[in-house]
Amino acid sequence: MQASVPRLLRPEAAQLSAGMSLAVVVVAVMLQVYLPLFWSQFGLIDLPLLIVVYLALSQRDVAAGLLMGSAIGLAQDALTHGPVGLFGIIKTVVGYLAGSVSLVIEVSYPGARSVLAALFFLVQQLLFWLMQHMLLANEVDFNLSRTLLTASAHAGVSLVLYPLLDRLKKTR
Numbered sequence: 001m002q003a004s005v006p007r008l009l010r011p012e013a014a015q016l017s018a019g020m021s022l023a024v025v026v027v028a029v030m031l032q033v034y035l036p037l038f039w040s041q042f043g044l045i046d047l048p049l050l051i052v053v054y055l056a057l058s059q060r061d062v063a064a065g066l067l068m069g070s071a072i073g074l075a076q077d078a079l080t081h082g083p084v085g086l087f088g089i090i091k092t093v094v095g096y097l098a099g100s101v102s103l104v105i106e107v108s109y110p111g112a113r114s115v116l117a118a119l120f121f122l123v124q125q126l127l128f129w130l131m132q133h134m135l136l137a138n139e140v141d142f143n144l145s146r147t148l149l150t151a152s153a154h155a156g157v158s159l160v161l162y163p164l165l166d167r168l169k170k171t172r
Contacts, residue, residue, distance in 0.1 A: 033079045048072050056098035057107040069095020090127045117158035118151040
């Protein structure tokens with residue numbers, strides 16, 4: 001009978017380098033800012049959110065997920081026309097939650113990561129609606145069916161995007 005080693009003590013086989021992570025983040029934020037200007041349907045997919053979820057899940061570290069989420073969210077805030085700090089706060093919470101979930105659930109399976117991407121999109125939308133309504137006193141259009149369809153679109157995009165990002169990992 002083999003003694004089980006806690007997941008936190010198991011070494012990871014491959015990791016995305018810091019430079020590659022930064023490059024992926026910059027490309028994702030730039031695509032999110034500029035592609036909707038030419039193709040409006042691209043604005044439905046929140047690519048920086050998918051990158052926050054991917055990096056937080058692959059790092060398996062709550063603090064790293066929190067910091068990556070805040071940095072990506074603030075970068076997205078700086079380049080968009082919304083209130084500064086809104087996406088920073090939301091993506092910080094999502095990064096924290098994704099880092100926490102990665103400690104409990106095996107996230108190397110594409111199906112698990114896809115479902116988590118959809119769930120974290122729903123969490124982001126809930127936080128966005130709450131902050132818009134409660135903090136900014138803006139009217140919020142609550143369209144549940146569109147939100148669920150967009151969440152499933154995020155799950156589909158993650159099924160394609162995450163294996164591509166896995167190919168960028170370097171082995172230790």
